[in-house]
Amino acid sequence: MTNFIPIFPLAIVVYPGEALNLHIFEPRYKQLIQYCIDNKKPFGIPSVINNHVNEMGTLLEITEVSKVYDNGEMDIKTKGIKVFRILEVVKELPDKLYSGAIVSYPENIRNGSKKIMQKLIDSTRQLHETLKVSKDFKEADADLTSYAIAHHVGLSLQQEYELLGLMEEIQRQEYLKRHLKKVLPVMNQMETLKDRIQLNGHFKNLEGFDI
Known part of the structure; x- marks a missing residue:
């Protein structure tokens, strides 16, 4: 199945099911969003990486227009x-400022x-605990998918895009598993290093090594 959609290229990766809030201020995208609102149409966000519009992206629907400013700018809520x-x-x-695909x-x-x-x-929560961040x-855990945690494991934009291109959930899970397997030991080492640095200069209560 093929389709024509208006596109809004951005330097982000959006996943299906993801809620995304946007402030619309450029004239071409104010026009695009207004068209989608008036015609109840979705639009696409292809990912821009290194100033290049990539072939993969996510179709989004507008779920709410939160605010319309006097100059025509808008705050909107969308969902992948x-x-x-x-x-x-x-x-x-014809007669449009924006592009399509x-x-x-x-x-x-x-x-x-x-x-x-x-x-x-569990590994993602362990990572957050090590980094002392709260997410x-x-x-519920039983309802979560790879898409739901992909933005929370420290992937680069390129890695997030690579995950977007995987069309099987098991492939996405394996991708995240490999990433966390690499990242967690490094984070734990950094935490240990931080503790050592903080201990430096303090009196240490250490047991002697029995030769």
């Missing part, structure tokens, strides 16, 4: 629907492992 792949960018549209929607296979997912959730996933 599904992943798309750009087949062709249409840079100029002809896209296809790859099949997204929900074949994840509950056991692996729980381990990912609320706003869903």
Whole structure:
């Protein structure tokens, strides 16, 4: 299935199911959002990395217009629907300031492992505890997917985009598992190093080594 959608390229990765708040201020995107509101249409956010618009992105629906300013700027709430792949960018549209794209929607296979997912959730919480940050996933563990935790494990923008391109949940889970397996030991070493630095200069209560 192919479709034409208006596009709003941004230097972010949005996942299906993700809630995203946007402040719309550029004239072309004020026009785009107004078109989507008037016609009850979704729009696409393809990911921009290193000043390049990539082929993968996420289709979003507008769930709320929170505020409209006197100058036409808007605060809106959106939600990711599904992943798309750009087949062709249409840079100029009649009477439009924004661009569009002809896209296809790859099949997204929900074949994840509950056991692996729980381990990912536990490892993510361990990472947050080490970093002393607090995150609320706003869903029960049983309802969480790889998309729900992907922004919370310290992936780079490129890595988040690579995850977006994986069309099977088990592949996304394995990707996150490999990442956390690398990151957690490093974080634990940094915490140990911090403790050592803090101890330096203090009286130490240490047991002698019995030769």
